[in-house]
Amino acid sequence: MAKLSPDEIVQLFLAVAALLAMGRALGELVRKLGQPSVLGEMLAGIVLGPTVLGALAPDAMHYLFPATGSVPIALDALTTVAISLFLLVAGMEVDLSTMFRQGRVAIGVGVGSTLLPFALGFVVFYFGAANGQPDHSSNLIFALFMATALSISALPVIAKTLLDLGMYRSDIGMLIVAVAIFNDLVGWIIFALVLSMMGGGHGHRFEVGETALLTLGFAAVMLTLGRWLINAVLPWLQAHLSWPGGVLGFALTITLAGAAFTEWIGVHAIFGAFLVGVALGDSQHLRERTRTTIDQFVSFVFAPLFFASIGLRVNFVAYFDWVLVAVVFLLACAGKIIGSGVAARLFGMPLRQSWAVGFGLNARGAMEIILGLLALQAGLIDNRMFVALVVMALGTSMLAGPVMQRLLQRKKSRRFTALVGAGSFIPELRASDRFKAILELVPVSGAKGVDLAKAADAVIERERLIPTGLGNGIALPHARIKGLASPQIAMGISKQGIDFDSPDGEPAHIICVILTPEDDQNTALELYRDILTTFKDKAFREKTLQVKSYTELLALLASVTAHHPGEATIAPPAPGR
């Protein structure tokens, strides 16, 4: 049996390790800047690929990512599996019941937000510029693809943005999500049809019409019978097979089988994986825990690998065409924002909210990039158009959050963790009573431009009036301070506990002194709520007492905030792409 030589194994492992490490590093970097991590992951490929490493050290690039032989085959196999699993997860997030619950309005806005960009895209690229189209391809199919590419949305980016703004469960949030689900589903089915119209590409197994029929038929079956069957068989699997192995094995098997089927009929494998994901994710019997295991492995291992590998394929500098980038970007924004906004307005939404819906749905994220890549591989578009689509996808995603925030006048809910720094955390308080604890904490709070002694007096005075022991071992001494520019927190841990006169009679172990500007009426309350929510779990409070340094505190907090980011009741979707 043909197999990899030892040297090829070394190359393959180094290549995958480099993609994962660079993808993670840059993904984290852009995340700190508030941008979707897919941006960083793609940048990793751009850095390691022909655009940067290939220009600086071509030998190193060709060693890591040779163009011929077994290594690129192996890498292609890994990334093809990776992207199929990514689409499985994307499909699992398509919650059909959410869409149906929003009903008429969701479908209405969905149609508007699909139709206008589709029409605009079709007209411009059919009658207008054939720029970005490879010479040999059909004008109709090219225009249809561009129309589709402009009309899709990226559910995960949108969900992440809404979560960040604390709006995921609001009326407008649920509507936007429902419309995005509609867009996703319709967009992928249309794209599959466009692919099927190319025929010929897959060895003429089926005629164009046959492939289209099979595509629609498969989608229809998966969304009805398939959905029902999966829902019926899941409880049996969970009852009789080992857990979670039975469900995991089943999920991956049907994903690969579905992917193989759509690839076989002449559409791409990922379409089958996506539909299996929709059917699987819709089952009420699929456990949150199973969902999370698949989601984490795919989002943090397979997806970065795939998106980084995209950067390897194309030189993003050489194929950057300003005019094309501008045209695609403007068309995409105009069509989607106006189409969605006007439809939302027609369905009776207030003006600002309608525009917010438009900008939200305008995010294209990872989906557009995948669509573009498949089109590139199928010879539907050329490298310049691919680069333009990627730029458009990233640009619209980066725009969505800030604009929605401004339109809806929401701000990101304030997290106390953002205010506790290495200097303002004391892992072992020496103080034995509450006033000494305040005197120990206020000086490290980092408050600038104010007299710290006076600030401490203010906190102590208020503490005398209203003791701030809140029970569960938490105390939150607080004062509004004249001249303070921004809120400050100093946090301390007391192993032996300090009496803060709490209603449950227990001593306080976790003490946060909160200083806020004199005219700021809300921040302190927000921070109170956030701190109490963060430490509401007893086991978690006990772990907090074991913390020995600021780094350990952050590590602990990171693990819990991953579970309830802002809104405690929601299982968050995958990191926004």
Added chain:
Amino acid sequence: MAKLSPDEIVQLFLAVAALLAMGRALGELVRKLGQPSVLGEMLAGIVLGPTVLGALAPDAMHYLFPATGSVPIALDALTTVAISLFLLVAGMEVDLSTMFRQGRVAIGVGVGSTLLPFALGFVVFYFGAANGQPDHSSNLIFALFMATALSISALPVIAKTLLDLGMYRSDIGMLIVAVAIFNDLVGWIIFALVLSMMGGGHGHRFEVGETALLTLGFAAVMLTLGRWLINAVLPWLQAHLSWPGGVLGFALTITLAGAAFTEWIGVHAIFGAFLVGVALGDSQHLRERTRTTIDQFVSFVFAPLFFASIGLRVNFVAYFDWVLVAVVFLLACAGKIIGSGVAARLFGMPLRQSWAVGFGLNARGAMEIILGLLALQAGLIDNRMFVALVVMALGTSMLAGPVMQRLLQRKKSRRFTALVGAGSFIPELRASDRFKAILELVPVSGAKGVDLAKAADAVIERERLIPTGLGNGIALPHARIKGLASPQIAMGISKQGIDFDSPDGEPAHIICVILTPEDDQNTALELYRDILTTFKDKAFREKTLQVKSYTELLALLASVTAHHPGEATIAPPAPGR
């Protein structure tokens, strides 16, 4: 860039889907028979490979698993990644502190259990039969390899067996685990040295002595400096990167890098992955949750894929050599059981326990199979010897549990779930008081050869004397019944709750009638404990009340027993291999 054609993608996906599905199905089957799941997973490959499918339908086999072209390369890449990740997990289970805690005795028994089989193997295969040795290879290296192969143990199988017997945390259990860890670590290092002695195989990059030095050096560095570095960097990663993505990405990157390094110096990649796993798993900062995510994905997806792929490589019928199988099996058992048993006896253990240690360590499991495969690929052994090693690995693993159980006179702790069948579960009790509930439940208990009316009377009479409401909404009516052959349980859920006079005054929602034979004094107590442990979590009890059928009950129970199998405080190791 060279890539897979659409038809090759179809083939690859179908092949992987077939291996996963068949591996899961047969893995579950043998698990029901109480055997390690690796047996089923290998059988899957044997069924799909040349041994069965190749004999029955050669065309189907060659379509799924072609011998030439890109598909076998792709499959080889996937299984090579899979086995490296499996060794990462195996390494993570090597808990150095457990080994050191057991100290002198562990090392002593470890040396005994390594030395005798090693010496026996070396003498027999150096001076005796060169059977199973390829013609061209060196006699010394062959004998060294066979000696190593006979002297390793399989930590995961052993841990699983001890867990099943409820002995994992007992003194003898911890000793066996510590010795197995010693065996694992020493065995892999010796094997790596044997591989390094072959030199030449990897393009003569290093001399034999250099490779051996690099191997030992890498092991030494990973177990000291590497371990320390990983432990130091983990809190930082968890604090500053997204969770659990940061740790997952880091773990996989260093695994692949370590694997690439050992492959590069001329030893196999998995050796590096194993050592990285040891260093990583030893860190106190690695969270249980991260461990579980890696573990589940690897144990249930990658490992079955790898083990099933082994069956594809060799025809297990054609290369089955009775004499060789018998010799290898007997040598392995004699060396390991006597070596370990005598050493344990010398360190003052009672006789029966010493033999139990011997039979426990005799299990070779998945580790032996991997060792054998690498030796086969390196040309160290031929197909017949590989088959003999696989049979020995599976045979010794299957033997370990039953023999230890008999020697230590332990029985598997009785689970109440094993006694509740589809017919003896009532998802919605109609009864409104406790006596009616008993009358409703006893007839479905499945008790045979007894008068059910009398049995119900006995339970009611006892209930009058000692009410069985135990608080937390649980009631366990019980009686010992004359003429009953084996314990029986009937379980019912009452949505509105039934007063069972419990100490906390709450009505009972989960009611299990327990019937035991008249002379059986212990089973009822065991079942009491098991039921109370199972339902001790409030959220879980609430979920139980929502159950609508027996299948849903089983599914729910399966998810919780996966968390605490018998001994509630232990995180169980990967499913025994």
